[in-house]
Amino acid sequence: xxxxxxxxxxxxxxxxxxxxxxxxxxxxxxxxxxxxxxxxxxxxxxxxxxxxxxxxxxxxxxxxxxxxxxxxxxxxxxxxxxxxxxxxxxxxxxxxxxxxxxxxxxxxxxxxxxxxxxxxxxxxxxxxxxxxxxxxxxxxxxxxxxxxxxxxxxxxxxxxxxxxxxxxxxxxxxxxxxxxxxxxxxxxxxxxxxxxxxxxxxxxxxxxxxxxxxxxxxxxxxxxxxxxxxxxxxxxxxxxxxxxxxxxxxxxxxxxxxxxxxxxxxxxxxxxxxxxxxxxxxxxxxxxxx
Numbered sequence: 001x002x003x004x005x006x007x008x009x010x011x012x013x014x015x016x017x018x019x020x021x022x023x024x025x026x027x028x029x030x031x032x033x034x035x036x037x038x039x040x041x042x043x044x045x046x047x048x049x050x051x052x053x054x055x056x057x058x059x060x061x062x063x064x065x066x067x068x069x070x071x072x073x074x075x076x077x078x079x080x081x082x083x084x085x086x087x088x089x090x091x092x093x094x095x096x097x098x099x100x101x102x103x104x105x106x107x108x109x110x111x112x113x114x115x116x117x118x119x120x121x122x123x124x125x126x127x128x129x130x131x132x133x134x135x136x137x138x139x140x141x142x143x144x145x146x147x148x149x150x151x152x153x154x155x156x157x158x159x160x161x162x163x164x165x166x167x168x169x170x171x172x173x174x175x176x177x178x179x180x181x182x183x184x185x186x187x188x189x190x191x192x193x194x195x196x197x198x199x200x201x202x203x204x205x206x207x208x209x210x211x212x213x214x215x216x217x218x219x220x221x222x223x224x225x226x227x228x229x230x231x232x233x234x235x236x237x238x239x240x241x242x243x244x245x246x247x248x249x250x251x252x253x254x255x256x257x258x259x260x261x262x263x264x265x266x267x268x269x270x271x272x273x274x275x276x277x278x279x280x281x282x283x284x285x286x287x288x289x290x
Contacts, residue, residue, distance in 0.1 A: 038135045060098070060150065065091075067215055089159065092251065096250050101239055106139075108184070111185075122286045122290050130279055162250060175261065186274075189278055242264070
């Protein structure tokens with residue numbers, strides 16, 4: 001695989017590709033195309049179905065109902081204590097973390113197939129294939145926006161109006177978006193040369209779902225004396241901090257932990273730049289493989 005990539009990728013120098021300003025400028029210059037592909041993804045996802053875009057609301061609600069019954073009613077898990085910690089509150093706490101995770105999961109699951117599913121675009125020298133991953137990310141953010149609207153309604157009914165700190169949700173998920181973008185570029189390029197990567201990522205995403213504090217919290221694990229190795233794995237999960245901070249901002253009226261956020265942002269920028277550089281160096285070999 002590596003011989004195929006680097007033998008045919010004389011293109012731009014690594015130092016040029018590792019410039020985050022040039023990467024941002026490239027994406028900005030193709031913002032119209034990214035928007036068009038994202039719009040196609042959103043509308044095409046439900047084309048031909050009777051309920052259409054309503055599935056964007058119904059799907060998370062159905063999953064939310066199932067998870068709430070399983071974990072809150074059957075296993076009697078709770079966020080907090082007292083009368084206000086019933087199934088409704090559990091659902092609100094779980095849903096906001098699930099929205100954050102789904103942004104990552106949707107892009108990670110789709111990325112290995114993005115180039116493979118568009119072979120006609122690979123042959124077009126002038127087409128910016130790097131736009132496919134940002135378009136997938138934008139599509140997942142639109143889905144999150146719909147889910148966030150559903151969450152706001154549920155919060156108002158079950159708990160009360162959200163505080164002003166909820167407006168910081170875009171700030172909280174920014175590091176997740178950057179990390180997801182970089183990982184998406186890595187997977188999109190690798191998916192061309194290693195066809196099994198898509199199936200492997202699907203399994204990894206499922207494992208990360210269980211290791212992300214969606215239907216539990218880190219404090220809950222510690223209070224129940226969970227094995228130290230389990231707590232360590234959850235804390236090492238890069239999505240853990242994002243899920244926990246989403247709850248703090250949207251439900252506890254607290255500001256993000258800026259030290260953690262800054263560290264995650266730096267990591268996100270590094271992953272995004274490395275993923276972009278890897279994709280751009282690899283793309284010249286795509287036509288030889290597809």
